[in-house]
Amino acid sequence: MNKLQAIVINKRDNVATAITDLKDGTTVVVSIGEESRAIKLHDSISLGHKFSITPIEANSAIIKYGEVIGYAIKPIEAGVHVHIHNVLGNRGRGDLSKESI
């Protein structure tokens, strides 16, 4: 059996978390509930970092733990590093707050 490389926590998730350092161009097999899916990486992904397991449209939700963790600020192809360069959070956004000083 191949060593586990990435984890999809909830079957509703659209990202996986790498549990080892993964190289650009690698094909990673992830389990999504009962389903297995092979995803070719378009970026190198460090341990603990996330990649998309499905194409994600701009302004749509990033889902991990089956919950919304933020939204895409640009379209994200499958197999791409998902992090602060293409995702913003919805909470603690004082930069958007009208009540800010």
Add this chain to the structure above:
Amino acid sequence: MSFLAYPRPDNSFGVRNQVGILATVACANDVAHWISNQTAGSVAFTHQQGCCQTKPDLDTVTRTLISLGRNPNLASVVLVSLGCESISPNEVAEGIAVAGKDVEQIVIQKLGGSGPALAEGSRMARQLVKKASLLQRTSVPDSELRFGIKCGASDTTSGLVSNPSTGAAVDLLIEHGGSCVFGETTEFMGAEHLLAKRAISPEVGQQIFDIVKQMEQRALNAGADMRGGQPTGGNIAGGLTTIEEKSLGAISKSGSKPIQAIYKYGECPQGKGLFIIDSPGREPEALTGLAAGGAQIILFSTGRGAPQGFPFVPVIKITGNPQTYKRLPDHIDLYIDIENGSSHGFARAGSIIYEEALKVASGQKTVAEITGYSSATNIYTIGPVI
């Protein structure tokens, strides 16, 4: 299951038996540290508060110092004050003495300065250590244990492995009749609806939403995206993208049991089960809130490898990050393998943590106790310094 602990007059049980040298104000910190350096068997707790603050904050400091003094791990207390601070050292001393503990007070300005205060404080501490050293550990059921839980220097392995494993240990303690306190309200943001579902009543659920809203409003008032502050730069380097992601991972350390009540920072919940203490995520303040909340042991889940302990509460640091475990052996007590953890539904990892906690409760030292990394402490206040 059982552990070995020191019985206290208020029917609680200490897993350590130290004399606490508590500074009532930042201006007394050095003398408090000098006394504890001179006195084996004593530990100093210092902070940056206690003067030139508004009433609600001064009340918080007073309440927190009383609760810290009453923590079962302290056999007795020496309060060190300067003499002109805003809070009342007498009120703190009386509050601690209610628990049946010996409390001595020194006032630096009255004693003729820091040198004489060191001499007098050390004399008092020596006597209290001598008295405390006669106490023996006795076997008590694990229902007498209260965990504090914290995650810090997190990365995504925290949410994947060390937090849910810690949560499984918390579930075990609650099933065995014990209790647990947790906080870090900032890290409920984006996950508060899941915690509220676990509240024992709609009122407690609403309180969870309320404390998160208040915490978020304080962050919004700064007029900036809080990312960078929460999640921290280190969190982001570790793969955490937003506060919501950090929160969803963070709350799994609280396990799955019902949430009984919400307490203010510095309060100590009475009774058994799982309690929330409204507190920030930053370590110096968060750990103090857990110690004030009566935790005898703190389970601290970390991804990137936080170093600290607490002066009189053993802090067991747990990681699921194999690179951190290899790189920072003097920051980590326990490693939970990611495949081992998740493939057993975390129950096995929870048992491993639980057994380690009972060993530490019975006297086994943590790495932070051995290295002495324990003075990064503070009390959480929210108003201005004036």
